[in-house]
Amino acid sequence: MIIETKNLTKRYRKVKAAKLFHKKYSTFYALKNVSLEIHQGDHVGLVGLNGSGKSTLIKMILGILQPDGGSVKTFDRDPLNNRQKNAVKIGVVFGQRSQLRWDLPAMDTFKLNREIYQVPEDIFTKRVTKLARMLQATEFLTQPVRTLSLGQRMKAEFIAALIHDPELIILDEPTIGLDVLTKNSITEFLQQLTDKTIIFTSHDLDEVAEVCSRILILNNGQLVLDQSSQELAELNVPATVTFTSADKLSADLIKQWPNMMQLKNGSYQIAGIKQENLKEVLSTITARIPVANIEVKSNKLAYLLAHLKQQEVQQ
């Protein structure tokens, strides 16, 4: 087993009310009774809104935070007292934090990591060459990191995290701010790491589903869903279409979509469109209105959370 948590809980005291010399506190649960198992080779997506407890869970798996209740085991041992031993088997990429030295080429950080993890030189060279080829990163690894684009830097972060060939790869929102092409190339890269255990946190369910076969959803510190990506892909989530047109819409069109809203910026939005009706709605809009732009979105996470809440209320 790579990770096992049982009723894992993290509490904080939050100030409820404050007078000049007197504060009142309430207990706040960043994580509440989370039980899960992650096995060798699992690619697990950890998804949730801001503040749902994703980073707290990751920090406890890494042994950075102490639990207030329940237990966590990483590689069958207490991560808090085995941080060094476990670090050899774990690679971490944070989208919001860098492990690369800003003024030096990424290659220098790789060499430093080679020293820290005592990777033999020939293995190091082969590994970096292979990873750089997979990520199409070869040409910019000798350039100072400060001169790299965000996408190039993130690719270098991945290589730095994998220099010691870790068994477990933890990715904390590694694609934040990246364009579609860079995201795709990172997704393809991760899909090839089939012998590794991956935990991939994000707000974007569809993105993690491309890499992970299993999705865990955290909400308000609780594990509310543990399901295969395939089952989630089969969910029929209603879409929202937003479009902009300089022309006024005809009365019969307005009547056709009673739930259409006119937004502040002059664009229009139709929500709750079933997937089977989407094509028809789009062709009607584009055939009958001169649109400047049109966008289709379906927020699976929001839909799931709303659904789960409804189920909870009914029970």
Ligand SMILES: Nc1ncnc2c1ncn2[C@@H]1O[C@H](COP(=O)(O)OP(=O)(O)OP(=O)(O)O)[C@@H](O)[C@H]1O
């Ligand atoms: N040291 C702390 N003291 C008090 N509250 C904290 C502390 N660390 C985290 N929290 C709270 O715990 C909750 C969970 O935070 P966490 O960072 O785990 O969320 P997250 O899901 O990673 O969010 P995001 O997607 O925004 O990174 C948040 O409400 C946060 O304010």
